[in-house]
Amino acid sequence: MFDALRKLFGSEKESSKQIAARRLQLVLVHDRASVSPEIMDKLREEIIGVISKYMDINRENMDISLANGDKDNSVALVANIPVSRMKHGK
Amino acid sequence: MSGNKTRAEIIVITSGKGGVGKTTTTANIGVGLAMKDKKVALIDTDTGLRNLDLLLGLENRIMYDLVDVTEGRVPYKKALVPHKKFRNLFLLPTSQVKDKSSVNPEALMKLCDEMKSEFDYILIDCPAGIEQGFQTAIAGADCAIVVTMPEISAVRDADKIIGELGRADKDNIKLIVNRIRPQMVEQGDMLDMKDINDILSITCIGQVPDDEKVVTSTNRGEPVIMTEDSLAGRAYKNIVRRILGEDVEFMDLHKDTFLRRLKRAFGMN
Ligand SMILES: Nc1ncnc2c1ncn2[C@@H]1O[C@H](COP(=O)(O)OP(=O)(O)O)[C@@H](O)[C@H]1O
Ligand SMILES: [Mg+2]
Numbered sequence A: 001m002f003d004a005l006r007k008l009f010g011s012e013k014e015s016s017k018q019i020a021a022r023r024l025q026l027v028l029v030h031d032r033a034s035v036s037p038e039i040m041d042k043l044r045e046e047i048i049g050v051i052s053k054y055m056d057i058n059r060e061n062m063d064i065s066l067a068n069g070d071k072d073n074s075v076a077l078v079a080n081i082p083v084s085r086m087k088h089g090k
Numbered sequence B: 001m002s003g004n005k006t007r008a009e010i011i012v013i014t015s016g017k018g019g020v021g022k023t024t025t026t027a028n029i030g031v032g033l034a035m036k037d038k039k040v041a042l043i044d045t046d047t048g049l050r051n052l053d054l055l056l057g058l059e060n061r062i063m064y065d066l067v068d069v070t071e072g073r074v075p076y077k078k079a080l081v082p083h084k085k086f087r088n089l090f091l092l093p094t095s096q097v098k099d100k101s102s103v104n105p106e107a108l109m110k111l112c113d114e115m116k117s118e119f120d121y122i123l124i125d126c127p128a129g130i131e132q133g134f135q136t137a138i139a140g141a142d143c144a145i146v147v148t149m150p151e152i153s154a155v156r157d158a159d160k161i162i163g164e165l166g167r168a169d170k171d172n173i174k175l176i177v178n179r180i181r182p183q184m185v186e187q188g189d190m191l192d193m194k195d196i197n198d199i200l201s202i203t204c205i206g207q208v209p210d211d212e213k214v215v216t217s218t219n220r221g222e223p224v225i226m227t228e229d230s231l232a233g234r235a236y237k238n239i240v241r242r243i244l245g246e247d248v249e250f251m252d253l254h255k256d257t258f259l260r261r262l263k264r265a266f267g268m269n
Helices: A002-008 A016-034 A037-052 B022-035 B066-070 B105-118 B132-139 B152-167 B182-186 B193-200 B212-220 B231-243 B258-265
Strands: A055-057 A063-068 A075-080 A083-086 B009-014 B040-044 B089-092 B121-125 B143-148 B173-180 B204-209
Touching (some): A016 A063, A016 B152, A037 A055, A037 A063, B009 B022, B022 B040, B022 B143, B022 B173, B040 B105, B105 B121, B132 B152, B143 B152, B152 B173, B173 B193, B193 B204, B204 B231, B212 B231
Parallel strands (some): B009 B121, B009 B143, B040 B089, B143 B173
Antiparallel strands (some): A055 A083, A063 A075
């Protein structure tokens, strides 16, 4: 009976459709990123541009990539950007 | 999307994955536009796997094919097969024997340019995949209709195709979700049009239910849009009206009503 009520009010366990949507969302992020390295390059250049306004960074050792996020099915843009010097605030 | 006599609108029907309903969609939209008094040409570019002729019941009337035209053996008008019932609908069949690479993008573009002034709409039925056959099919198109199904692999392939179309500067893209099974959607076991729309972020111009009438009408060589009172036929009619620029509400294929949820919850589905 409790189960029936739970289903009724929509808090039932994840349906196969929800699983499908979740898996698709994740795989498409990877597909889209992996088919367009140009976009990743462009993104990297623009990030460098913004950050360089405030600090000097070590370009050789920086790394920007997509990775699985903290939560099971999230995707994160992970950037590791070594800072060699902060600029003076204006 | 509206056509006029001097310049046809050229629409490619594509999907990435095979078997999702490209050819069925091409045949139905073609017939539907012809029923609305538009002059329509359907070009089958799935060379080696010719099917559009069968769906239209024209398989016995073919004299020449697309490869004969692109290789300059006959003018396109000679290869066009008029539909038996709709005299303003024409099929340019592809070759069943030659291999897929026998038509290149430039040749198809040239042909489309030549045909443009004669038709209101030219629909191009695309082969599966993203190889040369796909590149050829999309070359001359003004816009694309991407057909997908509510299955993760079909949606993923549709996304890939959308990316490829974008790279080829084809930015006018519309989506059709085919073979929806309302009962499965109601049970939470199938993605619906809205889910897929959210995932792909492409304007949807139609949702077509999975319908036995598609099979029986294919058997007869009469696209389902010609039959009265079939759900799929109605869905295709709506798609045609949307292509013609009308604002048509989407059919209610499934409703998750409270009563239904109540029944389901108590196992009375
Ligand atoms: N809405 C539908 N309901 C039922 N069967 C369908 C529907 N759409 C397509 N089919 C069937 O699916 C199969 C593949 O369709 P087809 O149009 O040949 O796909 P494609 O051209 O993408 O390979 C055919 O057997 C066709 O009859
Ligand atoms: Mg086909």
